[in-house]
Amino acid sequence: MISEAQFQKELDLIIINGIREDIGPGDYSSLACIPKGAKGKAKLLVKDEGVIAGVEFAKMIFKAVDENLKVETFINDGAKVNFGDIVFHVSGSSQSILKAERLVLNSMQRMSAIATKTNHFAQLLEGTKTKVLDTRKTTPGFRACEKWAVKIGGGENHRFALYDMIMLKDNHNDFAGGISKAIQKTQTFLTKNKLDLKIIVEARTLDEIKEILQNEGVFRILIDNFNFEDTKTAVALIGNKCQTESSGNINENTIRSYADCGVDYISSGALTHSVYNMDLSLKAF
Numbered sequence: 629m630i631s632e633a634q635f636q637k638e639l640d641l642i643i644i645n646g647i648r649e650d651i652g653p654g655d656y657s658s659l660a661c662i663p664k665g666a667k668g669k670a671k672l673l674v675k676d677e678g679v680i681a682g683v684e685f686a687k688m689i690f691k692a693v694d695e696n697l698k699v700e701t702f703i704n705d706g707a708k709v710n711f712g713d714i715v716f717h718v719s720g721s722s723q724s725i726l727k728a729e730r731l732v733l734n735s736m737q738r739m740s741a742i743a744t745k746t747n748h749f750a751q752l753l754e755g756t757k758t759k760v761l762d763t764r765k766t767t768p769g770f771r772a773c774e775k776w777a778v779k780i781g782g783g784e785n786h787r788f789a790l791y792d793m794i795m796l797k798d799n800h801n802d803f804a805g806g807i808s809k810a811i812q813k814t815q816t817f818l819t820k821n822k823l824d825l826k827i828i829v830e831a832r833t834l835d836e837i838k839e840i841l842q843n844e845g846v847f848r849i850l851i852d853n854f855n856f857e858d859t860k861t862a863v864a865l866i867g868n869k870c871q872t873e874s875s876g877n878i879n880e881n882t883i884r885s886y887a888d889c890g891v892d893y894i895s896s897g898a899l900t901h902s903v904y905n906m907d908l909s910l911k912a913f
Contacts, residue, residue, distance in 0.1 A: 629775075630788045638772035639685065643692045645769060646731040658726045668722035668912055670729075672715040672736070675907040678744030680709045681780040682736035683716065685773060689732050694724035706743070706780045718910075729910050737905035738770070739777035744906065746781030746899050749883060758887035758894055761786045761873070765897035774900045786895055794818070794827040795850070801829075807836055811843045828873070837862050841869060851891065852876045859889040 629635070674680070683705045690697040697720040703709060718725055749760045762778040763786055764771075775785050787793035796810045804810035807829065814827060826847035831837045840849055851862045853876035866872055873893040874886045886894055 629785045630792050635772055635776075635788075639688065639776075642735075642770060642773060643689055643731070646689070646735075647692065647727075650730055651727055655723065655727050658723045662722050662726070664723065666722040667720065668725055669717060669719040670725050670910050670912045671717050672732075673909050673911050674709045674713040674715060675711055675909060676740075677710045678708070678740055678906050679747045679781055680707055680715055680736075680740050680906075681705050681743035681777045682732075682739035682773070685735055685739065685776070686716070686732045689735070690718055690724075690728050693728040694721055696720050697724055697728070706782075709740075715908075722912075725910075725912075733908055733910060735770075735773055737908050738767070738903070739773055739780070740906035740908070741903035742774055742777035742900055743781035745903050746778045746783040749880065749896065749899065750782035752880060752884050753887050753894075756884075756887040758891055759784045760883070760899070761893050761895040762899050763875075763895050763897040764789065765901045767900070778899055781899075783899060784893070792825070794825050795830070796827065797830045797850075798832060798852075807831075807839050808843055811840070811846065815845055831862070834858060834861060834865070837865055841866065846870050848873055848893075850875055850895075856885055856889060859886060859891065863890040 680703055683701060687699050690699055697718055700717040703713060703715045746760065753760060760783045762775055762783060766774045775788065779785060787795065794814055796814060801807045801810045804813055811827065811829060818825060827845060828848045828850055829840050829846050830850040830852050831840055832852055837849060840846055848871035849866055850873050851859055854862060859874055863872055872891040873895055874891045875895040878886055878894055878896055879898065883894055
């Protein structure tokens, strides 16, 4: 993953773009009927159940819209919530609260859904050594928040983007002329450009795993779309030579069985691309 400083920059960009997209030249609905100096208070109400996420991000949004807004937090990121729970109060300029409302809700609803699903997958892995990973199958422009939500839910982050880790998948290997050539060319490239990046290589068959193991410098082997028996065989072949990761259409019904094969990680795009937003609302009181 990228540095904390770069991650914060990504969050700042999400907020800047979200405000630009939603407010534009002005919130004319609020400007039309609410006096500039009016003060108000609103509560973040949970109308669902799951794991709440995005509380700290909401604070960033409120501060970006109006640094004088005050947030009183009752439930923190990562906590289980139920229908009727109140996560926080926000107080200050009524116009500012309304400006921030939709960006806060859109962000928290999706982040909470991702955290909830990730937490479910993490619970299914309890008692094993296996960790659940996210992927790059994220919403364009919102990746940092979605990966943050995975962490809040108890998962681990895979690479952030194409630039912070090498991942040689089937197309890379085919275009490069084979797995060994792809690995060797990559190592030459990293050395030439003085880049310190880990290398993950995807394998589609047991023979490809054997070929990968003949090369040095591979950090992790991605065991892609293997059945349970072949996954066990692959893990035995790899041993302690490098890390192992299973992927490919793994769901809540199969994730435990793959973990029982002994892999270090299981990656799932479903954590971010197949969730239903948690129902939240911001209510004046």
